[in-house]
Amino acid sequence: MDNDSYLLLLLSDGNLPTGSFVSSSGLESYFKHGFPAIERISLSDPSASQAPASIVGFIRDSLAAYARLALPFASDAHNTMENAVEKGKDATIAGLQALDRHYEAMSLNHITRRASKAQGVALLTLFSKGFSRPTWLDAFNPSQMDAIGSRRKEEAKQRLSETVVDAYKLMIRKGEAPGHLPICWGVLSAALSLSTGRSKQLFLFLYARSLLSAAIRLNAIGPYAAQQLLLHVIRQMVDEEASNCSHLTSLPSEGPPFEEDWSRLESSSTPATTWPLGEILAARHDLQHSRIFNS
Amino acid sequence: MSKSTLVPARNAIHGTGRAKLVGFGTTASFAELSYTYPLKLLSPRQTTATNIERLAILYNLSYGGGLIGGDQLALTLELGSDVKLLFLTQGSTKIFPSRARPRLATGRAEVGDTRQRLSATIGSGACLVMLPDPVTPFSHSSYSQVQIFRLAAPTKDTAGGSIVLLDWFTSGRMSRGEEWQFDRYRSANEIWIGNERVASDVLLLEQPPSSSSVDETAKKINRLRDSLAPYACYATLLLFGPATHALSKEFAQRYDGLSQMQRKVPEDLIWSYSPLEYKTSINNGKRNSGQKETGVGAIVRVAAKDTESVRQWLRESLRAGLEAQIGRNAYSKAFV
Numbered sequence: 001m002d003n004d005s006y007l008l009l010l011l012s013d014g015n016l017p018t019g020s021f022v023s024s025s026g027l028e029s030y031f032k033h034g035f036p037a038i039e040r041i042s043l044s045d046p047s048a049s050q051a052p053a054s055i056v057g058f059i060r061d062s063l064a065a066y067a068r069l070a071l072p073f074a075s076d077a078h079n080t081m082e083n084a085v086e087k088g089k090d091a092t093i094a095g096l097q098a099l100d101r102h103y104e105a106m107s108l109n110h111i112t113r114r115a116s117k118a119q120g121v122a123l124l125t126l127f128s129k130g131f132s133r134p135t136w137l138d139a140f141n142p143s144q145m146d147a148i149g150s151r152r153k154e155e156a157k158q159r160l161s162e163t164v165v166d167a168y169k170l171m172i173r174k175g176e177a178p179g180h181l182p183i184c185w186g187v188l189s190a191a192l193s194l195s196t197g198r199s200k201q202l203f204l205f206l207y208a209r210s211l212l213s214a215a216i217r218l219n220a221i222g223p224y225a226a227q228q229l230l231l232h233v234i235r236q237m238v239d240e241e242a243s244n245c246s247h248l249t250s251l252p253s254e255g256p257p258f259e260e261d262w263s264r265l266e267s268s269s270t271p272a273t274t275w276p277l278g279e280i281l282a283a284r285h286d287l288q289h290s291r292i293f294n295s
Numbered sequence: 296m297s298k299s300t301l302v303p304a305r306n307a308i309h310g311t312g313r314a315k316l317v318g319f320g321t322t323a324s325f326a327e328l329s330y331t332y333p334l335k336l337l338s339p340r341q342t343t344a345t346n347i348e349r350l351a352i353l354y355n356l357s358y359g360g361g362l363i364g365g366d367q368l369a370l371t372l373e374l375g376s377d378v379k380l381l382f383l384t385q386g387s388t389k390i391f392p393s394r395a396r397p398r399l400a401t402g403r404a405e406v407g408d409t410r411q412r413l414s415a416t417i418g419s420g421a422c423l424v425m426l427p428d429p430v431t432p433f434s435h436s437s438y439s440q441v442q443i444f445r446l447a448a449p450t451k452d453t454a455g456g457s458i459v460l461l462d463w464f465t466s467g468r469m470s471r472g473e474e475w476q477f478d479r480y481r482s483a484n485e486i487w488i489g490n491e492r493v494a495s496d497v498l499l500l501e502q503p504p505s506s507s508s509v510d511e512t513a514k515k516i517n518r519l520r521d522s523l524a525p526y527a528c529y530a531t532l533l534l535f536g537p538a539t540h541a542l543s544k545e546f547a548q549r550y551d552g553l554s555q556m557q558r559k560v561p562e563d564l565i566w567s568y569s570p571l572e573y574k575t576s577i578n579n580g581k582r583n584s585g586q587k588e589t590g591v592g593a594i595v596r597v598a599a600k601d602t603e604s605v606r607q608w609l610r611e612s613l614r615a616g617l618e619a620q621i622g623r624n625a626y627s628k629a630f631v
Contacts, residue, residue, distance in 0.1 A: 033565070034558035038524050042517040061522040068499070105495040108594045110569040175574075176587075262412055265441045265483045265497070272481070272499035275522060276529045280596045283567035287555045 007194050011202060014213070017130075019122040020206070023115045024214035024293040025066075026282035030058055031218060032291075033281060055221055056229065059211050060237055065275040066207050067241035070182040072248035072271045073103045074203050077186025078196055084160055092164055096187065097177045102250055104178045106271060111285045113178070115295035120184035124169050127188050132162050161191035200246065204238045214293065302391045307365025310334035316351055317375040323349040327373075333357045334368055347622035350379040355427070364393015364407040364437065369414075374456070376418035376447070381625050384427040387465070387602075390477070392435035408479075411440040417456030419447040422538040424621060426613075426629040429463040429528065429602060432477035439481045446536055448489030448575050449588075457536025459617065460484060461609065462496075465602050466520070466527040474527060475520040478502055486535055486592075493573040493592060494533060525561055526598035528605045532613075535592035542616030543570070543593040549612075564599035564608060606630050 030036075036054035043053045043060075077099050084092040107113055133155070165187060172179035182203070189199035212226045212234070221229075250271050252264045264270070273279065285295055312330035316323050330336045335356040357368060374380055393407030417423050423444070432438050446456035462482055467473040479501040486494040503518055523529070534543050550568040571594055574587040595612075599605045610630035618626045 029555075032555055032557055033562070034560045037560045038521075040521040042521050057521065102492065102495070105492045105573075106497065108494060108496055108569065108571060109567075110571070262441055265443070265485060266410070266439055270483075270497060272483075272497040274499050276498060276531070276596065277523050277526065277598060280565055280567040280598060283569050283596070284555065284565070287550070287553045289554045289556050 003193055004195055004198050007192055008198065008202060011189075011192075011194075012206070014209075017122060017126060019119045020210040021213065022294040023119065023210065024218070025062060025112075025115070025207075025211060025295060026278055026285065027058055027062075027211055027214045028218060028291055028293045029281045029285045029288060030278075031220060032288050033284070035281070036220075052221065052225065052229065055212075055215050056233055059208055059229075059234065061275045062211060062278055063204060063208050063237055064241055064244075065273065065278055067204055067245040068248070068274045069106060069271045070103070071200060071203060071241075071245045072250050073099055073180070074182040074186045074189075075196060075200055075246075075248075076250050077183040078190045078199050079186075081161070081164070081187050081190035082196075084164055084190075085157055089160065089164055089167065093167055093171070096164075096168060096183055097171065099250060100177045100180055100183045103180045103182060106250075106273070107180070108273075109279050109283045111295050112279075112282050113180075116181040117179050118294075120179040120181040121169070121172060123181065123184040123188050124165055124172075124179070127165050127191060128162065128169070131188075131192060133158050157193075158191075165191060201238060201242050204242055205234075208234045208238055217292065303360050303363055305363070307363060307367075307393075308333055309367045309369075310357065311368070312336050312355075312357075312370045313373075314353060314371070315373040315375075316353075316378050316380050318349040318378040321348040323351045323378040323380075325351065326375075330357075333360075333362075333366070334370065336370075341624070347379070347620075347625065349377055350381070350621055350625060352381045352383065352625055352628065355382065355384050361389030361391050362409045362411075362438075363391045364409055367410045367412075369412040372413065372415040372423065374415070374417045374421040374423055376453070377420040378418070379422045379621055380424065381621050381629070382423065382425045382427070383629060387428040388430045390430060390432040390436040390438045392433060392478075393437065408437045408439050410438075413440075413442040414445075415443070415458075416445045417447060417458060417536075419450070419453040419456060421447070422457040422459070422536065422620060424459040424617065426459070426461050429465050429530070429605075430480070430482075431465045431467060432480050433467060434473050434476035436477045437479040438477070439479075441483045442485070444484070444486045446486065446488045448491075449537070454537050455488060457538035458486060458533065459539055459542070459613075459620075460486070460533040461530065462498075462533075463528065463530035463605065466523070469527055469601070475500075475523065484531075484533060486533060488535065488573070488575050488590070491573065491575045493535060493575070493590075494571060494594070496531060496533065496594075498531070523598075525563075525600055526565070528599055528602045530597045530605050530609065532595040532597075532609070533592065534595070535590075538620055539593070539616075541619065542613070543591070545616055546593060546595055546612070564597065564604050566595065566597040566608070569594050 040053055040057040043057050077096060080092060080095040171177045185203055215221045216223055216226055248269050248271055310331050310333050312334040313327055314325055314336055315327035317326045328336060337354045337356055339352055390409050415423060444458050449455035462484055466475045481499045483497040546568045571592045573590050575590055576587060597605050597608055
């Protein structure tokens, strides 16, 4: 099995301790505020009951917004991490930190920030505890001497990734970097040598799936119906958003950030917020009299 | 269904403006105030006696007739230390469609876009209060606005700069049943404190790309409305700097007192408040001290079914906090 396929199996495991099960990304608040009552004309299907239409509507808007804002940061972080061998540890960490702080400045919502940071750190912990190469393995398995050259190179890359992740975790703990989910996802996927394309698709798929899991826990949809949506509806959405947003980047083309660089902010390839209503509902999460999720 | 829109019969223009406000004694005056058509800046003399020192009001009157596709306006504001500026418009900013329709599919800023740029520097202890009327993007218009605010960082001896920034828009000419029919609306606000970017608020609303088939058009328009319904007016308020702390605190207290029960249908007006923590380098005279200080700004978002409700909500919510800053007389000129 090739690396990408095997990693997809590993990373799409719903039991991975990524902390996403406590997050509904605003869905709980959306229900609490009575939004399923709002008819969605563009999704109207006389045969469908209200619940799936409102859930599909929420997922479509929420996923589109997440793809537009977070995906470019995930792919920039992935690329930064992929270049770690050439650029070195310090430059890589500085690059990640800049992305992380930029993302923080763009995600202007305390609930979303809180959830994103919790899940980001969980991903890095998952990497160092769950995906790092056990040291005993080298002594235990010295047989494959034939491929020793390429294996050494792989091991060096793996060790560098582990060093970067450990150093970055320390920075997060010291409050020097926020540790947001998209940045940590990019770090993780690149450290595992997942390709950029797959990393982006999986990032969006996992987001959409976690919304569906939240919908199940909120009793808004059954587990079978959720699987149905995942296969027949969410798939196109993920593909569409991955391709719509694939050209986006948070990095300025060039030039110092200090000059009034209008093109940087006018460029349509910059990340953006596209669902202001979603922002309001997500930010109102903690106001709910009773709630089961953290966001 | 298609209604013809009367577009002002003129060619697209590039206009620029500059205003520099400095304090002297108890007054603030414009050391520079210049503009080229169609930008027009006007500073009314304050007739009523006011106990607010170093305050000026500036109206941006350029938008009276509305902006058309291809118009480009660039405005530079400079606030010296310890001055206050209330920045207002007169009436909503109407965005007409460009007569040569921009291509939808590329999504890039086209020649036909209406563009506005604002660059503002805010000195130590100074405060810029921007309370414009909302932007109203007409059917098939394409609008892009970029505003960059550079606030002086606090030092050991001086306070930092402050900003109260209101940015809001409506779904279109609701009276004509024109809702969410613009091609593209984009508004970017970036706030820097010293050399730290503390907020980068980029809002982008556009009709989804994809097939250009005519049958799809109705569906596409519905999609933008679907995701923003039942509201037709959205406002964002950004608060940073020491002059905004009391106002932020007031919002926080009010917000924390809310408790949301299960609703059957959404409320007519909804709002949210988020404190925004940031870190800035302390400039304590020593170079590269590397010290970071945590500060807190805030963002308030409001949405309602009609513009008037948002205006009224803003007027009442900001009253106490802003009257303390700019006085009752100046504040009465906002949200009229």
